[in-house]
Amino acid sequence: MGKLKKILLGESENISSTDKEIYSEEETSEPLLQSLKDNDEIIQKEFSLSIDFHYSTLVVGKRDAIAYYFDTLISKDRLTEEIFEPLVAAEGSDTVFQTGNLEEFRKEYFASVPYKFAENYHQIFWKLLNGYAVIVIDGIEKALCINLGSIEKRSVSEPSTQTIIRGPKDSFTETMNTNISLIRRRIRNPNLCFEQYRVGQDTKTAVVVGYIKNITNEDLVQEVKSRIEKVNVVGLFDSGNIEEYLTDKSMTPFPLTYNTERPDNIAANLIEGKVAVLVDGSPFALSVPTVFTDFFISTEDYYQPFFMASFIRLIRYVSFMLSLLLPSLYVAISTYHHELIPTSLLISVQAQREGVPFPAVIEILLMELTFEVLREAGVRMPRAVGQTVSIVGALVIGQAAVEAGLVSSVLIIIVALTAIASFVSPIYNFSIATRILRFAFILMGALIGLYGVLLLVVIMVIHLTGLRSYGVPYLAPVAPLLLEDQKDVFVRMPVWDNITRPSYLKPKHTKKTTDQGNNTGPSQDKGNFS
Structure with missing residues (x-):
């Protein structure tokens, strides 16, 4: 704790924002x-x-x-x-x-x-x-x-960024005590621990590390604490400020920490053996370590029948591939690989593009950039007019562009389908990675066609296999392939059949249940009252 104390007291040579040292509760003075x-x-x-x-x-x-x-x-x-x-x-x-x-x-x-x-x-x-x-x-x-502390605070309400149809409707707020209570209401376990740190030279913001001490790997907990102690900032106002200090140092567009405003999501991650990080003043909690498949799993999957949940999860994987590759495939095929398109469809597409002054790559880049501008405008504008601007703007601009002969009708369909598919991910910041990489795939498709798209896919997979989150491979449990963890990756098996924690987390107890009781699920010959 000595290093943390020095950081909090402003004794680092790299930080100096005031004309005198900021004191802390533990510091002694006159x-x-x-x-x-x-x-x-x-x-x-x-x-x-x-x-x-x-x-x-x-x-x-x-x-x-x-x-x-x-x-x-x-x-x-x-x-x-x-x-x-x-x-x-x-x-x-x-x-x-x-x-x-x-x-x-x-x-x-x-x-x-x-x-x-x-x-x-x-x-x-x-x-x-x-x-x-x-x-x-x-x-x-x-x-x-x-x-006598009494600070104005927002009441618990429904999540604004991670909506759900079936399941708990509460979400985190900006008050630390409220957030901890929302987790404790779900995990009534005396082994659930919350340790507090003060981070930020000027703000002295409370940062809380939560874990279940008889489940979570001790090395993981110590690593999270060590990284928090090394945080050297002047002010901390949101969990996003500390997120980059907690992630492994990797240049990647993919998020290496999982953030959510849903207490049930954090509670489920704690039971799995992960560590939660809460920041006072932020309604978003962090969960580490994080793997690629976490961003395709929603807490609602466990509130729905497993057949329905598995179907929806597969749709998320397909939507990710569509939002990432569909525009680049259109550019590559329409530019270099006409033989892959059925003749009747090719004639229809070329007829629509007749009179369009731009090549396919310029055409789709213009529309993608326009949609990105509309998306950001809809988010930043006042809520009363934001949705109207984004929806009406997209319809009006798209229709006007087609009538003016600047773009083809099929391209509007491609861009719209890509945009809708990018919203399917349960976690918003994961869709940011697909939005960034989409432009790289479009350019590669325009340069060397499908070979360029395939080459970039290979490079992306190699990059993903090299990522680590607190020592855990980012593609686990797919690469490396862990057969015992496959029951909750691409499909969700029944709850009574999924009784083990992910092995890549190295939890102290691998089973979620005790040896007592029946975990084989109901059989067809039971419950016959006739």
Whole structure:
């Protein structure tokens, strides 16, 4: 933890964003003085320029005291009920301070309130910035910190990017405690652990590592912790900021971490033996390690009958190939390999392209770029008009381009089918890889036809086989082929038949069930009540 502490305190030579070191809760500084006036001068000097910093003078027993707080971080109702009212009741009585025993005073007047003591100024500053009210009493070299944190937060709602037909409808929010509770509601296991780190020189953002200690491989957990300790950033605002620090250093368009806003998805990954990473302020949690097939699996697959789930999963694989290769195949065949097209279809396609001034490759690049612009415009514009702009824009521009003779009708069909297929992936950032590679395939198809497309496919497969996520081959369990893990890859076998965890994760316990009970599934001769 020493290296992490140095990073958090800004002691790295590569980071310097403020004119003084940022303190942390563990850092020691000058201890509090007995004089309330001297303590007040130091504390107010630190936050004198903040309009939301307030203090109230009090009388604790027969001693003067001051309560400090940020009104933007605490509940004012709790401030009145849990601090001011008990202190009014304590006025005039100084028996508990005969020996300066602050603990006895807390037990008598704040017995049921979350608290901590602060013995130096850094601890006071840290507590104030984390939603505590700090009470400093004259003659006492220790401050009482009462937790009154109340931050505005978004309520739990349905996922916005990973919709589902059948299954739980809740999603993560920007509040860490809420996200942890959503996971614990699903995994009532005392071995489920959440360890917290503070990352970011200025933001001190809470980063939580979650795992099940009697399932997850210890080496994997230690590797995740080690990478978090090495994170060296000024500010951390979302899990996307830390994602690149957690992935293996590889130049690849394919995502090496799995992100989701669905608690049931993270819970399922934890039970499999993976590690979850949650960032305070982010509704997206990360899961590592990640393999290629994870991006074709949806939690809804396990809420549907296995025949239906297997069919939908195969559609996802086909859609991936269509979104990646369909435009390049059109360019290659229409340019170099006319003999592969039936004569009647070839005549129809060439008739539509008659009068089009551009070759097929320029034609499809123009339409693909136009669709990418429309897609981004629809995402970034206000929600009320975003969908209208993207849909109407695509229809109007496509129809106008065909009527103007700039593109052919069949190309509009190709681009539309490719775009629809790219949305089939359950995880949005995986479709980004296909969008990028699609242009490379189009150019290769235009240069040397189907040979170029096939060559690039081979290069892509070689690249995928060389990727690793925390030492796990990216194409596992397909390459290397792990026969024991094939029950939940291209198709989903019945739940009662899929009772082992992925072997490539090297979990402590490979079986998901105990030896007790029946895991063979129901038989046809049972349940006959006639």
